[in-house]
Amino acid sequence: MATVLSVSGSPSATSRTARLLRHLDQRLTAQGHEVIALDVRDLPAPALLGADPGHPAITGAAALFDRAQGIVIGTPIYKAAYSGLLKSLLDLLPQYALAGKTVLPLATGGTTAHVLAIDYALRPVLSSMGAAHIVPGWFTLDKDIVVGDDGTLTVAQGSAGALTEVVDQFSTALGGRAPFLAAAG
Structure with a gap:
């Protein structure tokens, strides 16, 4: 199976x-x-804000991108764009750090007004970095993600189903085994 790098761009x-x-x-x-x-x-922060691509932490992150066949990029949406923190890292990676990779973009935000940020802000950057295949992503409203007192995560039913579908499509694109689907009754 594939190696997947799951990147959170949240500060x-x-x-x-x-x-x-x-x-x-x-x-x-x-x-x-x-x-x-x-x-x-x-x-x-000094490596990210100082734009130091030679910093050991940045070269280590770049090596993780190089090692992976699939990349999941998750970001909160602020003011109709992905996070500046994520942008700082992407800017420090080699130009074609995503060459040959399958990428799944995911975003979270407070309002559906930001739903197009994946396609209009994030997808063009991922494409410019050489991603071989960017599967359809998904935007999840903050209110649909609930973290319990014990740390358990619950996703609202509609969002949970859609997230399962996009993750399974990503897995299939990577050559993963197809998820079990119950026969229609």
Whole structure:
């Protein structure tokens, strides 16, 4: 199976985006993929803000991109665009860091007014970085992601079904085993 890099572009320590990605990582792992999580917020700010592509943490992140066959990019949407933190990392990666990769873009946000940010802000950048295949992504409203007191994550039914579908399409594009689908009754 494929190696998947799951990248959270959220600057928040209590990020719904990162929690949602880690939840989806479990599904990809169950489908036989090796999943590596990368929270961009854990990279050193001086390297990101100082645009230092030679910093060991940045070269380490670039090596993770190079190693993976599939990339899941998750970002909160702020002011109709993906996070500046994610932009900082993408700007420091080699121009064709996504060459030959299958990419799944995911976004979270407070209003459906931001739903097109995946297609109009993020997808062009991923394409310019050489992604071989960008599968249809998904935007999830913040209100549809609930984190319980015990840390468990629940996704509203409509969003959960759509997320399962896009993750399964991504897995299939990577050559993963097809998810079990119950026969229609």
